[in-house]
Amino acid sequence: MSTNDDFDPIFKALAHARRRAILDCLKKEPMTTGGLCQHFHDMDRCTVMQHLKVLHDAGLVVVTREGRERWNHLNALPIKEIADRWIGDYAQHAVRMLSSLERDLGLRNKKETT
Amino acid sequence: MSTNDDFDPIFKALAHARRRAILDCLKKEPMTTGGLCQHFHDMDRCTVMQHLKVLHDAGLVVVTREGRERWNHLNALPIKEIADRWIGDYAQHAVRMLSSLERDLGLRNKKETT
DNA sequence: TCAGTATGTTATAAAAATATAACATGTCAA
DNA sequence: TTGACATGTTATATTTTTATAACATACTGA
Numbered sequence: 001m002s003t004n005d006d007f008d009p010i011f012k013a014l015a016h017a018r019r020r021a022i023l024d025c026l027k028k029e030p031m032t033t034g035g036l037c038q039h040f041h042d043m044d045r046c047t048v049m050q051h052l053k054v055l056h057d058a059g060l061v062v063v064t065r066e067g068r069e070r071w072n073h074l075n076a077l078p079i080k081e082i083a084d085r086w087i088g089d090y091a092q093h094a095v096r097m098l099s100s101l102e103r104d105l106g107l108r109n110k111k112e113t114t
Numbered sequence: 115m116s117t118n119d120d121f122d123p124i125f126k127a128l129a130h131a132r133r134r135a136i137l138d139c140l141k142k143e144p145m146t147t148g149g150l151c152q153h154f155h156d157m158d159r160c161t162v163m164q165h166l167k168v169l170h171d172a173g174l175v176v177v178t179r180e181g182r183e184r185w186n187h188l189n190a191l192p193i194k195e196i197a198d199r200w201i202g203d204y205a206q207h208a209v210r211m212l213s214s215l216e217r218d219l220g221l222r223n224k225k226e227t228t
Numbered sequence: 229t230c231a232g233t234a235t236g237t238t239a240t241a242a243a244a245a246t247a248t249a250a251c252a253t254g255t256c257a258a
Numbered sequence: 259t260t261g262a263c264a265t266g267t268t269a270t271a272t273t274t275t276t277a278t279a280a281c282a283t284a285c286t287g288a
Contacts, residue, residue, distance in 0.1 A: 008131050015129035016276085017122050027207055034234060047277050049236080054275095068234050068285040076208035083201045091197050093141055094190035130246085148264060161247050163266080168245095182255040182264050 007086060010078045013058035018043065019051050023060065026074035033070050121200055124192045127172035132157065133165050137174060140188035147184050 013019055018040070025031060025039060033052065037045045052072060055061040062073045127133055132154070139145060139153060147166065151159045166186060169175040176187045 005131060007134075011125075011129050011134070015125050017119060018276090020121075020125070023204075027203060032234080044278055045235090046237095046279080050276070065235095070235065074204075074207060076204040076211065079201060079204040080208040083197060083205050087193060087197045087201070089141060090137070090188075090190040090193040093188060094194040097190065126245095132246095146264080158248055159265090160249080160267095164246075179265095184265065 007082055009058040010060065010082060013054050013060055014079075016051070016054075018047075019055055022048075022051055022055065023074060026061065026072055027076075030064075030071050030073040033072065036072065121196055123168075123172040124174065124196060127168050127174055128193075130165070130168075132161075133169055136162075136165055136169065137188060140175065140186055141190070144178075144185050144187040147186065150186065 021040070022036060025036060031039070033045075033049060036052070037043070037048050040048060052061060056063060059078050060075055062075045064071045064073065128137075135154070136150060139150060145153070147159075147163060150166070151157070151162050154162060166175060170177060173192050174189055176189045178185045178187065
């Protein structure tokens with residue numbers, strides 16, 4: 001399935017807790033690379049930049065420049081695309097499973113009460 | 115954020131295209147390990163089993179046994195949880211961005227037509 | 229201009245994920 | 259029982275990811 005492969009860099013980008021934390025930061029407001037390094041003071045600046053590169057390559061971070069500063073903006077569209085085009089089927093699967101479980105429990109209760 | 119860490123094994127499990135392909139298979143119907151190996155004939159049986167272990171540890175695959183067969187069932191609930199508890203904020207972010215973009219384009223068109 | 233600052237690049241060490249091989253266990257059915 | 263089969267386990271090679279260091283570039287403002 002081609003759509004599955006399209007999503008690959010996005011899933012990979014989301015796979016690291018540090019990167020999800022960076023996204024959480026950028027969800028609140030755009031930040032400079034330096035600002036992010038300050039926020040994640042336990043992480044080397046180069047590490048932050050590598051994570052930003054992964055996020056950028058996945059299209060989850062958009063970069064603008066102001067003088068010598070680099071502003072990193074969240075682009076949540078790829079995440080929404082995954083939600084719309086990939087997760088839907090699985091969510092349905094889960095809901096079906098839950099409702100059949102509910103039905104089975106219902107039958108059991110019925111049986112017990114009769 | 116603690117919820118972020120709870121999701122870690124799930125995001126990690128979803129990060130590999132082969133594992134997502136396995137989930138796609140199991141979404142259609144439960145399969146034995148052997149059945150999966152037959153389907154992914156270009157992958158070593160041990161590799162399939164390792165992937166199944168990752169999926170199982172993440173709670174995405176539930177295992178039942180029948181004699182010498184092991185049946186792997188999809189459990190999509192963790193995916194639905196991510197959808198409900200993690201993706202929501204980002205989807206909203208995306209929608210907000212799109213609507214502000216729309217508004218800006220609307221303003222531009224207005225300007226152009228006046 | 230020039231010191232200080234923000235970011236970029238290249239190389240490399242360390243850790244984790246992926247794939248395979250070799251061997252082990254348990255079940256079925258003749 | 260016993261041979262074939264489905265799965266499980268342990269060890270290890272290969273590849274990728276993650277983290278850091280050292281050096282380079284470019285902008286700002288005094």
